[in-house]
Amino acid sequence: MRAPGFMLFGVLFGFVLSRGRLTDYDTMARMFRLAEFHVFGVIGSAIVTAAIGFWLLRRAGQRTVAGRPIDMRPKPWHAGAAWGGLVLGAGWRLTGACPGTSLAQVGEGKVVAFFTVAGILAGTYLYARIRSRAGTPSVSPRVSEALR
Amino acid sequence: MYHALFVSPWSWWAAGPAIGLIVILFAWIGGRALGVSTGYGSVCAAAGSHLPFFGAKEYHEGWRIWFIAGLPVGGIVAAVLAGGLAPTLAYGQLDILTGGSLAAKAALLLVGGLLVGAGARWAGGCPSGHSIVGIAQGARSSLIATLGFMVGGIGVFNLLYALFGR
Numbered sequence: 001m002r003a004p005g006f007m008l009f010g011v012l013f014g015f016v017l018s019r020g021r022l023t024d025y026d027t028m029a030r031m032f033r034l035a036e037f038h039v040f041g042v043i044g045s046a047i048v049t050a051a052i053g054f055w056l057l058r059r060a061g062q063r064t065v066a067g068r069p070i071d072m073r074p075k076p077w078h079a080g081a082a083w084g085g086l087v088l089g090a091g092w093r094l095t096g097a098c099p100g101t102s103l104a105q106v107g108e109g110k111v112v113a114f115f116t117v118a119g120i121l122a123g124t125y126l127y128a129r130i131r132s133r134a135g136t137p138s139v140s141p142r143v144s145e146a147l148r
Numbered sequence: 149m150y151h152a153l154f155v156s157p158w159s160w161w162a163a164g165p166a167i168g169l170i171v172i173l174f175a176w177i178g179g180r181a182l183g184v185s186t187g188y189g190s191v192c193a194a195a196g197s198h199l200p201f202f203g204a205k206e207y208h209e210g211w212r213i214w215f216i217a218g219l220p221v222g223g224i225v226a227a228v229l230a231g232g233l234a235p236t237l238a239y240g241q242l243d244i245l246t247g248g249s250l251a252a253k254a255a256l257l258l259v260g261g262l263l264v265g266a267g268a269r270w271a272g273g274c275p276s277g278h279s280i281v282g283i284a285q286g287a288r289s290s291l292i293a294t295l296g297f298m299v300g301g302i303g304v305f306n307l308l309y310a311l312f313g314r
Contacts, residue, residue: 001177001178001179001211003210003211003214004214005178005211005214006178006180006211006212006214006215006218007214007215007217007218007221008218009170009173009174009178009182009215009218010214010215010216010217010218010219010221010222011218011219011221011222011225012170012218012222013167013170013182013215013218013219013222013276014218014219014220014221014222014223014225014226015222015223015225015226016158016163016166016167016170016222017167017219017222017223018222018223018226018227019153019154019157019158019163019226020157020158020160020162020163020164020166020167021157021158021163022163023223024240025239025240025241025242026240026241029240029241029305031301032298032301032302032304032305033305034302037160038160039160040160041159041160041161041164042160042163042164042167043164043275043279043280044164045160045161045164045165045168046163046164046165046167046168046171046280046284047168047279047280047283047284048164048168048284049164049165049167049168049169049171049172050167050168050171050172050280050281050284051283051284051285051286052168053168053169053171053172053175053176053284054172054175054284054285057172057175057176064175064176064177064178064179065176065177068179069179070175070176070179070180071179071180071181072175072180072181072281072285074282074285074286074287074289074290075272075273075277075278075282075287075289075290076289077287077288077289077292078272078289080270080271080272081271081272081278081289081290081292081293081296082271082292082293082295082296083270083271083296084266084267084268084269084270084271084272084293084296085267085271085278085292085293085294085295085296085297085299085300086267086296086297086299086300086303087263087266087267087270087271087300088263088264088267088268088270088271088274088293088296088297088300089267089296089297089298089299089300089301089302089303089304090260090263090267090300090301090303090304091260091261091262091263091264091265091267091300092260092264092275092297092300092301093260093300093301093302093304093305093308094256094257094259094260094263094304095256095257095260095261095264096239096240096242097260097261097264098184098264098274098275098276099184099185099187099188099216099264099265099268099274099276100184100216100219100274100275100276102261102264103184103216103219103220103223104219104220104222104223104226105223106220106223107219107220107221107222107223107224107225107226107227108223108224108226108227108233109223109227109233109234109235109236110236110238110239111235111236111237112237112239112250112253112254112257113239113257115253115254115257115258115261116257116258116260116261116264117261118258118261119257119258119259119260119261119262119263119264119265120185120188120261120262120264120265120268121188121191121192121261121265122258122261122262122265123261123262123263123264123265123266123267123268123269124185124188124189124192124265124266124268124269125192125197125199125265126262126265126266127201127265127266127269127270128189128192128197128199128201128202128269129199129201131201131269132199132200132201
């Protein structure tokens with residue numbers, strides 16, 4: 001599939017995020033307060049659905065509908081998953097948004113979401129700057145290979 | 149029917165499987181693992197950043213920017229079908245927390261966004277790529293990252309509660 005075609009997936013994903021209340025600050029706040037099951041239900045049932053689909057795709061030879069190999073290796077283990085996860089979680093709680101939902105919010109007309117998107121871009125750049133100066137790749141190839 | 153699909157919000161048991169289905173079609177038709185946050189790095193690289201970090205292959209996969217460019221369009225479609233696009237500066241309960249000050253709200257969202265962006269690159273993914281796709285693949289890294297998201301978020305809630313009492 002050619003690159004521009006992926007925009008259609010983006011439209012579909014943004015639409016469902018919006019319809020599923022995942023672009024709503026109060027919904028996210030209630031999740032982190034453990035006051036509402038909704039977001040846990042969404043993520044949990046999405047995982048189960050995707051896992052069944054991935055299992056079927058593996059059984060069918062891990063090929064796309066056009067017969068090309070599907071390129072999806074699981075993310076390798078690294079300790080940054082835990083530390084970065086904590087940092088992202090704190091930001092998710094503050095903004096009520098994650099990289100995907102903030103972009104859908106902008107489309108919905110939640111104008112302040114532009115600040116969230118700008119922050120995420122800046123955070124991405126800042127992390128890359130610090131990592132580039134430290135001279136180490138984000139995931140050590142040695143570590144990822146050892147755990148493969 | 150129109151109302152249930154396009155106007156009233158979906159239940160978790162509708163939204164979750166719909167997202168799962170999008171992830172499956174993404175792999176089956178697109179041949180890729182769905183993920184959003186790496187696309188922000190692609191934007192940095194495309195904007196001309198020559199940092200070695202953005203030299204990695206994943207930041208130069210053409211589909212990523214197309215994919216995330218579709219997300220706002222999906223938001224527009226959802227808003228229009230639900231009754232019309234009505235741009236607003238309101239942002240739920242955060243308006244109360246920031247006492248109606250737009251500057252305070254903007255600052256909080258910028259700082260929070262900074263944490264989301266840096267955290268996503270450190271963790272190697274975000275709630276879509278890690279929590280949904282990664283866990284569905286059975287990746288340990290994704291499970292730990294997701295636990296991190298929850299602990300980090302719940303920790304900040306407790307801090308806000310201690311400071312502001314809400």
